[in-house]
Amino acid sequence: MVGMTNTDRPRRCEPTRQAILQAARERFACEGYDRTTIRAIAADANIDPSMVMRYFGNKEQLFAAAAKFDLHAPDLSETPPEERADRLVRHFIRLWEGDLADSSLQILLRCALTNETAAERMRLIFAEQVIPLVTTGIDPDEAVERSGLVASQMLGLALCRYVLRLPAVVALDSERLATWIAPTIRRYLTEPRAPIPSAREIQAGNDFLNGKPAN
């Protein structure tokens, strides 16, 4: 065809590429990085293992491609402050088990503990997506501290419910879960910060940590 060159086509091999990616995501999500083999991915995608190498170079690059993640952070600037925590919690649950759910978060969380690429990406997501999201309407100087607290509760929930699958945490229905968690997040977002502890209080805390009885 006139004007139809090879460089025009939008990658005819795209379906194969997507099949590999989807198989890789499922494997990485439920088996972690190390136990996932290129052979198994290829078998799932019904292709030859060498094709995976051809498309993605090596296992690490395949993982990097499979672990893309978007929080789909909602814009909270129009949300009344007293509702922000609730929206945040429900948005997060929706990311895991609602219509926005895919295996991306599962991949990151399960692999971040044994793969440095995943851990680094987790920190990047925290810095680029979580902190800006939480910052809406609060003092930027406090945003990092508050974001960290929010992350500790949110990721802990994800860990217990979706990865470790602790029966006690799995048993709660999502509505009840949101009702429990939202006030925690609200406090982390809005509660005035405690004053910087005095030297004496810090000492008392260290003493406790080291098993010394209080006076």
Added chain:
Amino acid sequence: MVGMTNTDRPRRCEPTRQAILQAARERFACEGYDRTTIRAIAADANIDPSMVMRYFGNKEQLFAAAAKFDLHAPDLSETPPEERADRLVRHFIRLWEGDLADSSLQILLRCALTNETAAERMRLIFAEQVIPLVTTGIDPDEAVERSGLVASQMLGLALCRYVLRLPAVVALDSERLATWIAPTIRRYLTEPRAPIPSAREIQAGNDFLNGKPAN
């Protein structure tokens, strides 16, 4: 010697055994199960890899021996109810970074995501040590639900601070951390449970999860 038989001695090989165990603990704690090799453990312990096999049979049994864990759960029955959450949080922080700290918790948390033995042990610890601990002074019917919530915050904190090492969570000193987290735990322990959601509320929750706008 008279009366001195072979069966009397308390295992002369105990030092070697302990050296292997300590090396294994460090490796499992910071590299996870799969990436830890028996060869590396043996090198750390300055012995031959085959000795590891001789002492512990195989890698899985070595892991089981290295992942023993005791929460050292305090007795809260004498503690006034309003102080229990605070004691719980401080005890937990002490387990990670105080005088009670060792690598046991780090091993469990890092390996539980990719090794079924570790995951199962985590659930066992939750059932045998966390739930009884939290049950002190609260309705046993509610203990499981409340324990799950407590675990979600405690393990989330551990995940972000000690394993993922999110800078925002690492930056907080332990006293300040306890001040932030304790009220959350107190609420999970004592706040009256929400009523069972009505069918309409559950429907509204599901709609939200699936992206339908509220009316």
Added chain:
DNA sequence: GTCTATAATTCGATAGAC
């Protein structure tokens, strides 16, 4: 583009000398 064959490592586990 796809597949076969295989190189190059690495690891868990075993056998046996000392």
Added chain:
DNA sequence: GTCTATCGAATTATAGAC
């Protein structure tokens, strides 16, 4: 009790035929 030597299996990655 300790070490040498090695097996057998699995893995990533590459080279090259079709």
